[in-house]
Amino acid sequence: MTSELQDLYQELILDHYKRPHNQRHLDDADHQAEGYNPLCGDRVSVYLKLDGNRIKEVAFQGAGCAISTASASMMTDALKGKTVEEVRELFDKFHALVTGRLENPEAGPDLGKLEVFAGVSQYPVRVKCATLAWHTLEAALEQRGGVVSTE
Amino acid sequence: MTITTTGQDTATANVPLTARDRKSNLHALDVEKIRQDFPILQQRINGRPLAYLDNAATTQKPRAVIDALQHYYARDNANIHRGVHELSVRATEGYERARTIVQRFLNAADPREIIFTRGTTEAINLVAASYGRKHIGPGDEIIVSAMEHHSNIVPWQLLCEQTGARLRVIPINDDGEILLDAYDALLTPRTRLVAVVHLSNVLGTINPVHEIIQRAHRHGVPVLVDGAQSAAHLPVDVQALDCDFYAFSGHKVFGPTGIGVLYGKAALLREMPPYQGGGDMISRVSFEGPTYKDIPYKFEAGTPNIAGVIGLGVALEYVNRIGLERIAAYEHELLDYATRSLLAIPQVRLIGTAKAKASVLSFVLAGAHPHDIGTILNQMGVAIRTGHHCAQPVMDRFGVPATARASLAFYNTTADIDALVAGIHKVLEVFG
Ligand SMILES: Cc1ncc(COP(=O)(O)O)c(C=O)c1O
Numbered sequence: 279m280t281s282e283l284q285d286l287y288q289e290l291i292l293d294h295y296k297r298p299h300n301q302r303h304l305d306d307a308d309h310q311a312e313g314y315n316p317l318c319g320d321r322v323s324v325y326l327k328l329d330g331n332r333i334k335e336v337a338f339q340g341a342g343c344a345i346s347t348a349s350a351s352m353m354t355d356a357l358k359g360k361t362v363e364e365v366r367e368l369f370d371k372f373h374a375l376v377t378g379r380l381e382n383p384e385a386g387p388d389l390g391k392l393e394v395f396a397g398v399s400q401y402p403v404r405v406k407c408a409t410l411a412w413h414t415l416e417a418a419l420e421q422r423g424g425v426v427s428t429e
Numbered sequence: 430m431t432i433t434t435t436g437q438d439t440a441t442a443n444v445p446l447t448a449r450d451r452k453s454n455l456h457a458l459d460v461e462k463i464r465q466d467f468p469i470l471q472q473r474i475n476g477r478p479l480a481y482l483d484n485a486a487t488t489q490k491p492r493a494v495i496d497a498l499q500h501y502y503a504r505d506n507a508n509i510h511r512g513v514h515e516l517s518v519r520a521t522e523g524y525e526r527a528r529t530i531v532q533r534f535l536n537a538a539d540p541r542e543i544i545f546t547r548g549t550t551e552a553i554n555l556v557a558a559s560y561g562r563k564h565i566g567p568g569d570e571i572i573v574s575a576m577e578h579h580s581n582i583v584p585w586q587l588l589c590e591q592t593g594a595r596l597r598v599i600p601i602n603d604d605g606e607i608l609l610d611a612y613d614a615l616l617t618p619r620t621r622l623v624a625v626v627h628l629s630n631v632l633g634t635i636n637p638v639h640e641i642i643q644r645a646h647r648h649g650v651p652v653l654v655d656g657a658q659s660a661a662h663l664p665v666d667v668q669a670l671d672c673d674f675y676a677f678s679g680h681k682v683f684g685p686t687g688i689g690v691l692y693g694k695a696a697l698l699r700e701m702p703p704y705q706g707g708g709d710m711i712s713r714v715s716f717e718g719p720t721y722k723d724i725p726y727k728f729e730a731g732t733p734n735i736a737g738v739i740g741l742g743v744a745l746e747y748v749n750r751i752g753l754e755r756i757a758a759y760e761h762e763l764l765d766y767a768t769r770s771l772l773a774i775p776q777v778r779l780i781g782t783a784k785a786k787a788s789v790l791s792f793v794l795a796g797a798h799p800h801d802i803g804t805i806l807n808q809m810g811v812a813i814r815t816g817h818h819c820a821q822p823v824m825d826r827f828g829v830p831a832t833a834r835a836s837l838a839f840y841n842t843t844a845d846i847d848a849l850v851a852g853i854h855k856v857l858e859v860f861g
Contacts, residue, residue, distance in 0.1 A: 319831040344801045347798075
């Protein structure tokens with residue numbers, strides 16, 4: 279693999295693509311939303327169960343390409359137990375990471391394993407894949423109806 | 430494999446075919462020489478020679494077209510049909526000369542049957558708005574096929590919303606072929622228009638448009654052919670086809686973007702109301718009301734894309750010099766080679782396996798999403814398109830969210846296909 283491709287398709291991303299975590303329907307979800315990326319036809323549904331202000335359970339269905347599936351999978355891993363405010367801060371920082379605008383990696387919440395998505399910033403057309411699940415999550419938290427689109 | 434990349438110069442000289450050529454090597458193109466005419470192909474992408482396999486999205490432009498645009502703006506630019514000065518005369522002559530080039534390219538009976546539009550999309554919208562407004566009403570039906578591009582679906586849906594007409598869809602089989610019996614059943618006294626694609630941009634299917642037209646005509650129904658893909662790959666004779674409308678885009682036949690053509694039979698065009706109002710389309714305006722010009726000007730309101738028209742004419746002359754019969758024969762062999770190469774990879778599933786096919790290879794790969802295929806191929810210098818190709822009903826029909834699509838032109842070679850295959854092996858390595 280060329281090194282650029284290796285930066286994008288990290289082992290961890292490929293693992294989550296092949297064996298996604300939390301990929302199921304949450305029957306007792308109290309928040310959910312559907313997201314759509316018209317560029318590749320990918321759809322993702324995000325389901326949430328909140329305990330007050332804290333995420334108790336989170337799952338997803340759908341997605342498609344390696345980047346959007348792994349992103350959804352790793353997002354669900356990262357969210358469990360976080361408060362809604364913490365989730366928003368994390369998304370802000372993740373968004374800065376994948377768009378190449380992360381100026382101070384030390385500031386703010388710890389991205390943890392999500393750092394493997396840094397390579398996406400070299401592929402501007404793939405940013406929407408990496409953020410599809412997160413935008414959908416945002417819509418679920420706000421309980422907006424309809425389908426969110428990355429366009 | 431008989432694709433040759435050397436041999437007699439057929440690209441730039443209008444050499445008549447000898448009897449021997451016709452029998453044995455009709456398709457022999459001097460592709461290496463042709464490639465020299467396309468400056469954009471001479472570059473490397475990510476360190477590899479560019480293998481441009483996205484011709485169904487848009488084609489590259491030969492030097493002759495690029496030079497014609499430059500020449501027009503540097504030497505001849507003026508508005509048309511209204512100046513007495515030298516430049517306006519030159520611009521007008523160039524513009525109208527291109528119309529006769531298009532007429533001959535399609536073998537239309539009369540240059541006045543050639544209307545310049547922004548592209549296929551605008552040409553179809555013109556027919557929907559103008560023909561539709563006059564002839565289509567509540568309870569009427571318009572027939573399209575299940576493999577249409579959105580631009581041959583949405584204008585009809587808009588018309589249906591406005592008029593209370595209904596859209597009927599001809600189904601296709603698992604190979605991506607139109608079901609003619611089902612089509613027959615859809616043709617009824619309520620049918621007002623049939624609109625079908627000649628060559629599918631997703632499946633590569635060459636539709637039996639002549640047959641489709643004949644059957645519609647037996648019911649007195651006119652037919653629009655979406656020629657966006659066919660114009661660059663198949664010889665088209667609108668009189669032999671007997672189509673009522675034929676639409677294509679300049680940018681898909683090696684010409685500029687922003688220019689396209691609507692062919693329409695003169696009798697139909699004459700009795701259609703104008704599409705847009707403005708300058709150049711009226712012979713007299715008073716506040717009592719306008720008097721419209723004759724075709725084609727009735728449908729060409731406002732200052733048109735003059736440079737684009739001239740560039741399109743040059744592009745079609747370039748294609749004519751090579752010859753569409755030859756182009757089709759060459760591309761057919763290249764498509765065969767590509768099909769065999771892809772089918773040799775067990776993980777590949779071809780979407781679109783019609784018996785009559787041209788220039789397009791859509792596929793999906795077990796274990797890898799088209800979007801990832803596209804990214805990895807790009808890294809290898811191979812340009813393909815991934816996604817739904819503006820034909821979501823086709824994706825639904827085949828149960829895939831997207832496909833990867835390689836689409837050919839006469840400047841592609843077996844080396845481009847080999848690069849595609851090497852790229853797919855790389856994808857399998859990453860996702861294996
Ligand atoms: C079959 C078909 N029809 C119509 C169109 C629309 O052409 P344009 O965007 O040039 O108007 C395309 C372009 O992709 C096409 O492939």
